[in-house]
Amino acid sequence: MTISSKVPWQELALTAAECAELWGITPEHFLATIACKPSFPVRLTRKPATWKAGEVIEWRDENRAGQKPKRQWD
Secondary structure: OOHHHHOOHHHOEEEHHHHHHHHOOOHHHHHHHOOOOOOOOOOOEOOOOEEEHHHHHHHHHHOOOOOOOOOOOO
16 A cells, blocks of 8 residues: 555645646646635645645535635624
8 A cells, every 4th residue: 555545635735727627727826826816825836836635625516616605604
């Protein structure tokens, strides 16, 4: 059994190309329009650019087009 098989998928690093596949766009378009947003998760590494899979999926699900904003109650 390899170490990577023991790591939860949420902790695995995704490249720009892998993230772009989640949106169905090119890696260049992903970097220029999504990864640059201030609310997008912080990179794990700069070159190659990688992000935590769990954070990317969570951000994508919370920022879907046409989704009503969540209300935060104090």
